[in-house]
Amino acid sequence: MSKKLIFSLVLLASPAIYAEEFTPSDDNEEAPPSPLQTEVEFGYQAHSGNTDSQSLNARVGAEYTEGRHRTNGEWKYYQLYKNGEEDKNQQNYLLQSDYKLGSRTYLYGNYAGFSSRYSSYFEDHTVSGGFGYQLFNTDSLLLEAEIGPGFRYQEPNVDEIDDDEIIFKTQSKKPSCVVILISLGIC
Template sequence: MSKKLLFGLVLLASPAVYAEEFTPSGDSEETPPSPLKTEVEFGYQAHSGNTDSQSLNARVGAEYTEGRHRTNGEWKYYQLYKNGEEDKNQQNYLLQTDYKLGPRTYLYGNYNGFTSRYSSYFEDHTISGGLGYQLFNTDSLLLEAELGPGFRYQEPNVDEIDDDEIIFKDIVKEAIVRGNINFSWNPLDNLTVATKLTVTAGQSNTRLDTELNVTNDITETIALKLAYDSKYHTKVPSPTLSKRDSIFTVNLLFAF
C-alpha cells in the first residue's frame, strides 16, 4: 500500500503574465490599476510504500507595467528525491522587458537561463532582442509572437557520462535566432488554457521549450492547476543522454 500527499499553494496578486495589454499612460480617466503584479506558487508530493519519493516545485513571478514599458521576471525550482537520493534538481530564470511601439507591435529584450545537475546541459543561458506582435489581445484570448537574434552560452554536463562517450564537451558560445509564441485562452469563465513555445536555434544545436498549463477554478479562491514543461535539444553531448527533459505537476491553487 502506498501513501500519497499532494499539496500546492499559489498566492496570486494578478492575472497570468502577458495576459494584459500595456498601453501608454493617460489613455484613460479611470484610476489605473497597480503597475506591479506578483505570483507565488508552491507544490509538494510525497510517495511511500513500494515507491519512496519526494518532489518539490516552486515558482515566483512578477510583472511591472507603466506607460509603454512592460517588464516581467520568473524563477522556477524543481527537486526530486527517489529512495533517499536526489534524482532531479533544476532552476529556470526568465527576465524580459518590452517597449510598446504601437497598438500591436513592441520591442523586447529577453534573458532565459536554465541550470540542472542531471540534464544533458549543466548550464544553458540565452539573451535575445527583437520585435514582438500581438495578434489578439482580448479578455478571453491572447496571442503574441516574438522574433529576434541573440547569443547563447551552454555548458555540457560531463559529470553524468564517461569521458570516452563524449561527442563534444566544449562550452558553446554562439549567435542564435529566437522565436517565441505566447497563447492564453479562457473558453469558460472558470477555465484557462495557456501555452508558451520557444525555439532557440544556433549552429551547434536547436532547443525547443514547451510550457502548457490548464487552470480550473473550483471556487473564487481555489483552483486546480496542471502544468507540463518540456525542453528538447536536437543535439546532446553523448548518445547516452536524453534529448528531452520534462516535468509534469499538479497543484491546488489558493487565490487571495
C-alpha cells in the same frame, strides 16, 4: 458681535458641509489597478510504496506595466528525491522588458536561463532582443510572436550525455543568428 458669531459658526460648520464632497463614493469609482502584478506558487508531494519519492516546486512571478513599458520576470525551482537520493534539481529564469510601439507591436529585450544538475546541460542561457507582435490578445488568451538576434551559452553535462544523443561533449559558446521566441499565455 452677532456678525462675528455668525462668521465663526459658518467657519466651524464649513468642513462638515463640504466633507461629503471630498469623500470618495464607493458607488461608481474604482481605484486604479496596480501596475505591479505578482504570483507565488509552492508545492510539495510525498509518495510511498514500492519507491519513496518527495518533490518540491516553487515559482515566483511578477509583471510591472506602466505606460508603454512592460517588464516581467519569473523564477521556477524543482527538486525531486527518489528513495532518499536527489534525482532532479533545476531552476528556470525568465526576464523580459517590452516597449510598445503601437497597439500590437513592441520592441523587447529577453533573458531566459536554465540551471540543472541532472539534465543534458548544467547551464543554458539565452539573451535576445528584437521585435514583437501580438497576434491575439483577450482576457483569457495572449498569443505573441517575437523575432530578433540573440546569444546563447550552454554548458553540457558530460556525465549525462550518451553516445546516441545529439548533444556534443564540447562546450558551446556560439552566437545564435536568429532566435525565434513564440510565447503563449492563457490567463
